[in-house]
Amino acid sequence: MTKNIKAVYQGSFNDLDSIKISPLSRAFLFSDSIYEVIPFQNNSFICSEEHFERLIYSASQLRIPINIKEIRDEIDHLFKNSNCSNGYIYYQVSRGVDKIRSHIYNSDIQCETFGYLMPLEFVSKPLKVAVCEDIRWGRCDIKTTSLLGNVLQMNTAADQNCDEIIMHHNNIITEGGASNIFFVHENTICTPKLSNKILPGITRAILIDAIKDQRLPFQESDFNINILKDASCIWFTSSTKGVAPVEEVINLDKKLDLENDLMKQCQILYNQRVTN
Ligand code: PDD
Numbered sequence: 001m002t003k004n005i006k007a008v009y010q011g012s013f014n015d016l017d018s019i020k021i022s023p024l025s026r027a028f029l030f031s032d033s034i035y036e037v038i039p040f041q042n043n044s045f046i047c048s049e050e051h052f053e054r055l056i057y058s059a060s061q062l063r064i065p066i067n068i069k070e071i072r073d074e075i076d077h078l079f080k081n082s083n084c085s086n087g088y089i090y091y092q093v094s095r096g097v098d099k100i101r102s103h104i105y106n107s108d109i110q111c112e113t114f115g116y117l118m119p120l121e122f123v124s125k126p127l128k129v130a131v132c133e134d135i136r137w138g139r140c141d142i143k144t145t146s147l148l149g150n151v152l153q154m155n156t157a158a159d160q161n162c163d164e165i166i167m168h169h170n171n172i173i174t175e176g177g178a179s180n181i182f183f184v185h186e187n188t189i190c191t192p193k194l195s196n197k198i199l200p201g202i203t204r205a206i207l208i209d210a211i212k213d214q215r216l217p218f219q220e221s222d223f224n225i226n227i228l229k230d231a232s233c234i235w236f237t238s239s240t241k242g243v244a245p246v247e248e249v250i251n252l253d254k255k256l257d258l259e260n261d262l263m264k265q266c267q268i269l270y271n272q273r274v275t276n
Contacts, residue, residue, distance in 0.1 A: 006082055007116035008074045013081075016116050025112055027094035029101050031146035033112075034058035035092040038075065039239040041122060043085050046239070046274045048075075050202045054143060055093070061142045064095050064111055074115060084119045088240060091115035092145060120240060124267075126247035126258055127164050127236065130157040131225060134167035134174045134197070141196045150177045160250060164236060168225040169197055179238035180204040183231040184262050188217040190227075203237035203270070210269035216262060228252060233260035235267075242274075243267045 005016035026032035038051045052068060059066045075089050096109035136149030154177040157165045165177045173192050175181055180201040182191045189211055194200050211218045228234065233256050234246040243266055245258050257263075 005116050005118065006078055007114070008078060009114045010112060011070070011074065013077065019114070021112075021114075022097045024099070024101065025094055025097050026105065026109075027092065027112065027114075027145060029098075030103070031144065031148075032062070032105070033092050033094035033145045034062060034064065034143055035090065035145055036143065037088050037090055037239050039088040039120075039122070040079065041086050041274060045079070047202050047206060050205065051239075054200065054202065055091070058143045059093065061139070062095070062144065064093060066093050066111060071113065074113070078115060078117045082117050082119075084117065086121055087117060087119040089115055089117050094145075122240070122242055124242050124244040126245050128162050128248045128250065129164045129166055129176075129234075129246050130160060130162045130250050131166045131168065131228070131252065132157065134169040136167075139196050140174070140198055141194070141200060143199060153177060162250060164244075164246075166225075166228070166234070166249065171225050172197075173223045173225055173228070174198050175201075176236045176238075179236035179241055179244070181234065181236055182207070182266070183228060183234040184260055185227055185231050187262070188219050189262055189266065190219045190221070190223060190231075192223060193220045201237055201239075203239055203242065206273050207237055207243065207266060207270050210273055211266065214265070214269065216265065229254065231256070233257045233263045235263055237270075243270045 007014060007016040007019055009019040036051045036055045038048055039046045075091060078089055092114045094112040095105055096112045099106055132153045153165050166181055167174045175198045192198055236244045246256055247258060
């Protein structure tokens, strides 16, 4: 699986298989790290500037000093030296390799960087999902690698043959395990409003921009999980899924309309934005 995957670690380019990391990396010990997944299609990045801006935001929130110019150069190098047209670059920055395991980090620690390019064909298939509680920490607006809440809930759902989850915190819908959520209720496109409970998804922002440009009926708010009982369709957005319709919610016992007109328009609008 990882054979011939091109990667970069601490500025040195190599195959993913040959990279070795220290067990004292704070990414390994504490998930003290941030990341981005930057997609490219037909040989062009999709919204790379927005991904860099979010990385800068995540770094500022964790007070990890990053050199964005070096990071951009490494990502460009990975991209230009691959002969792959569709895929994504995963890029992670940890606080660094510490002298010893300690919650309080060494003040002169240097950050540790790692990235790789993964080929991927973007085909969105209808998803089967489960509703579950959001058990994550209070700063989900930061794109950190601390994803244990997502991992636990997504694997419980995977045991029931689900591909994704819809999480709620105190009955308020937050997001998917690795994506943002949209749904159509009473002929209006709805999505949870931004807060520290959800990731400000780049795909979400691209789609909202297109929805507003087209003046489609749209509401960004707090929504009770029970509203999904009356939703005509649901979909997720993410850099790797694009706009991905939900075909079944296992604990809602309800039929979803995969041909919903507003959802179809959103799929078309998103595809137009990313292919132009
Ligand atoms: N996940 N919410 C969560 C929790 C996510 O992990 C992601 C993306 C999104 C969508 O964000 P964007 O549209 O910027 O990709 C929302 C990535 C793809 C991942 O972890 O692999």
